[in-house]
Amino acid sequence: MPLRLFLIDAIGPFFRGYGKRRINWSKIPFTHLATTGETRRTQWARIRHDLRRFAAEVSAMGYNAVTLDDLAHLAPHPLHEPEIAARIEVFREEFTQLFAILHEFDLKIYLTSDIIPLTPAIDAAIGDDREALELYFLDLVDRLLTDFPELSGLILRIGESDGVDVKDPIHTRLHLTSPQQTHAMLRRLLPVFEEKERDLILRTWTVGAYPIGDLIWHRQTLARALEGIDSPRFIVSMKHGESDFFRFLPLNRAFFRISQPTIIELQARREYEGAGECPAPIGPDCERFARELEESGNLIGMSVWCQTGGWHRFRRLPFLEEAGDDSWVRINVQLAIRIFRDRASVESALSSMFPPDKADAVAELLRHAETIYRDLIYIEEFARQKLFFRRVRIPPILHIYWDCLFINHAARKLMRHFVTDPERALRSGEAAYSLFPRMIELARTAGLPATDIEHWRDFCNLVRLARRYYFLPYDEALLDRIRSAKSGYKRAWPREVRSRYRIKLSFQPFKLKRRTLGWLSSLLLRRQRGYRWIDQVFTLNLLGMMFRLIKTSNPKVLPKFLRKSAMGVETLFR
Known part of the structure; x- marks a missing residue:
């Protein structure tokens, strides 16, 4: 048609x-x-x-x-x-x-x-x-x-x-x-x-x-x-x-x-x-x-x-x-x-x-950009999982939300729970990041804004450091490097000059044991489109009632970004 x-x-x-x-x-x-x-x-x-x-x-x-x-x-x-x-x-x-x-x-x-x-x-x-x-x-x-x-x-x-x-x-x-x-x-x-x-x-x-x-x-x-x-x-x-x-x-x-x-x-x-x-x-x-x-x-x-x-x-x-x-x-x-x-x-x-002398450069640049997203911005093993919570399909990316990159202990626990091959995730991310020098060269050849690629490179450096934090053993030196990289990113790209990502750091322990996280995941999340009996009884009904009671008693129980953006996370529980 x-x-x-x-x-x-x-x-x-x-x-x-x-x-x-x-x-x-x-x-x-x-x-x-x-x-x-x-x-x-x-x-x-x-x-x-x-x-x-x-x-x-x-x-x-x-x-x-x-x-x-x-x-x-x-x-x-x-x-x-x-x-x-x-x-x-x-x-x-x-x-x-x-x-x-x-x-x-x-x-x-x-x-x-x-x-x-x-x-x-x-x-x-x-x-x-x-x-x-x-x-x-x-x-x-x-x-x-x-x-x-x-x-x-x-x-x-x-x-x-x-x-x-x-x-x-x-x-x-x-x-x-x-x-x-x-x-x-x-x-x-x-x-x-x-x-x-x-x-x-x-x-x-x-x-x-x-x-x-x-x-x-x-x-x-x-x-x-x-x-x-x-x-x-x-x-x-x-x-x-x-x-x-x-x-x-x-x-x-x-x-x-x-x-x-x-x-x-x-x-x-x-x-x-x-x-x-x-x-x-x-x-x-x-x-x-x-x-x-x-x-x-x-x-x-x-x-x-x-x-x-x-x-x-x-x-x-x-x-x-x-x-x-x-x-x-x-x-x-x-x-x-x-x-x-x-x-x-x-x-x-x-x-x-594009003119013939630029079209090939643009095509190669876009192919590399696609690799950056698939191998570095997204974590492929998690992104390919089919997960549902109540009536929504879980997004294939959780650690980046609009203009925010979250590097915190909660994200670390979630990623370590869902990703079974962290070594592959680390290798693919590092390999993708190595494409940036070539991408900057291609942007200049094609007459496209190379400064945008440089900004993206500096942000993606924080993304790959976040991935190391998610998957490598705990290391204070890595935390110092992340803090330093955040400061460098803000200095290199002052808000007065261009819009930039917000980097949300918090290394305070997330008080949820790995076994408890696994139990909650199996209870609240499903890997099928159809609803299980536990969804009909608990997730779709009782859980919504519980959420409303908790929210009424403590309106600030959820982070501000979940309460104040879009329609608010409480929409999920209606």
Whole structure:
């Protein structure tokens, strides 16, 4: 089936001048957008300038649609507070101009929406009345599609809502908690989209909350949610793996189990791999996914994230930077569409993207970067293990989380528990690290930012020292070397000059015996997708109740980064 939809996210222009130290890149920061005075005029003029630049570049590459946030900030409702209604009116005026720019470049426009967005006034008026909440949301959708005929449709996210850091008075919360509720909601929504001839794109991404939380990988949950859904306006959007955007995950088999048209989600600005600060090639994975998906028969397109995703300090805005600072993301964006649309190989695509004297250098550089990730950033033996906790697949990397590297005794115990061949892990990591001199040389030959490789080299030096700490016998001299390397990294890359990783050191003993860790692992984690009887009785039910009781008695029992990022770890226990 020839692909027809090539989506790319376009939220970068809205982050220009956003001053927060650690940024939530999951959605446009609407509270940062001015709605009055000269500040409004200058800020929105810059957004229009940036969006035009972005649209010109991505449309020239072959992308034919963009995603923008979001329904809640463009759809008025009689119950809205006056100040919120006034802000929405300004956003509607400004977005109308942005939509016109995108249409100049023949780009379709899809708005995102969580289910369900609320304000304090709406929450007070409707409360927990499920029927009233769904009628309210249907009204929002109908109003939006009626008022903006230039929209091609909506992309609905049902399994994640706004992060705990979002202070916007328009705030989303999880509403659909089961596949049956999801199925019923789709049945109510689709007639609106069919009547107005717009697309409803359902994302299967979830963060593990409630029975719907395994939608991304559980075949029965997905089947129940989509049973009998047959509409020319309905599309299912899925991340390529059964977890977030990580390596080592096999292609999600759900692509082959449903009959509805699908699109595959890819991430060019890898949120767990430096967010554009260093090369994080996706070409080989794209080739593999495209080849496998030829057998699915229902893939109609792809959705590439080039600016969205993660909670971190990395600040580059792809397609809006100067001096090649977006080179690594730009390469991924180009490779993705050439591989999926044109069925090109990585090598042939690069040959068409770079002059002959540089293409070979870029290809070799990206191959080495792939080795760095697979043999040093990730620990392969752990990454290849299929592990589930409650309704989520455990990520294949645990010691690096967005912009943080954790070198502590807890990580050491976990890695020593799950990795049975530490010598191989150490050898492969050291061998991968030895590639950096050649990579710096190749970057200079190709005219790519060699400084980025130098920064990555210094960070990866800490990664390999962390691996030694995880797997070698305890050695005070190694701890001193790690502390010294952290200080050197911070001196070499001052925060004022560039965004950098945070290195979280703690060598205090983690008071959990190895035997206890093994027992807890076998109790809480499983290596199969299906639920065991212990999951049905304890992990999915009693454990959630226990967690809520502990959290109520001691709200700070968990580390701050688990409580204050994304939706908070308590989401896993709903």
